[in-house]
Amino acid sequence: MAVPSRTRVVLIQHLLEQTERSNTGRHAVGLLERLELRVFGVKDAPLKVDDLSGAWLLWPGEPPPDQGTPLPETVVVLDGSWSQARKMMQRVPELRALRKFSLVAPEGRRSLRAAPSGGMSTLEAIAEVLAVLEGDAVAAPVRAAHEALVQKQLAERGYVGPHSG
Numbered sequence: 001m002a003v004p005s006r007t008r009v010v011l012i013q014h015l016l017e018q019t020e021r022s023n024t025g026r027h028a029v030g031l032l033e034r035l036e037l038r039v040f041g042v043k044d045a046p047l048k049v050d051d052l053s054g055a056w057l058l059w060p061g062e063p064p065p066d067q068g069t070p071l072p073e074t075v076v077v078l079d080g081s082w083s084q085a086r087k088m089m090q091r092v093p094e095l096r097a098l099r100k101f102s103l104v105a106p107e108g109r110r111s112l113r114a115a116p117s118g119g120m121s122t123l124e125a126i127a128e129v130l131a132v133l134e135g136d137a138v139a140a141p142v143r144a145a146h147e148a149l150v151q152k153q154l155a156e157r158g159y160v161g162p163h164s165g
Contacts, residue, residue: 002033003141007133014080015041024123025079049094057098079122103128
């Protein structure tokens with residue numbers, strides 16, 4: 001059963017990210033009722049961005065919104081490596097025009113890839129966006145899905161135990 005939420009999440013996945021074994025964005029698809037997957041980089045298929053007016057873009061290094069600022073109904077999350085995300089930003093002016101905001105990475109987090117300080121996987125980022133916008137009850141199943149994915153991949157790599165990684 002998909003997790004219901006008020007927030008519409010538009011996940012823009014870089015074409016090359018689709019084949020990455022450690023990609024967590026694909027696990028968000030089907031997990032959330034209001035998640036739309038769009039793929040960047042498909043030849044002869046322009047990225048649909050004409051319906052993102054008023055959306056906020058999750059992007060590192062941005063200040064949090066001022067208290068009292070109306071929160072967005074739609075959040076755009078880029079799914080790819082840092083260089084792929086920068087490329088998407090450079091090539092899609094509509095993404096650059098969106099209001100940007102950042103999240104604080106949760107303490108004690110575990111990841112399947114190296115990330116800059118404060119960086120998170122796509123699935124983690126979606127969970128934290130939902131926690132900020134709708135509370136921990138909505139975010140909990142997404143966080144649990146991320147933890148299960150990390151545990152599974154660590155076990156496949158030969159690491160065992162709840163604190164591996």
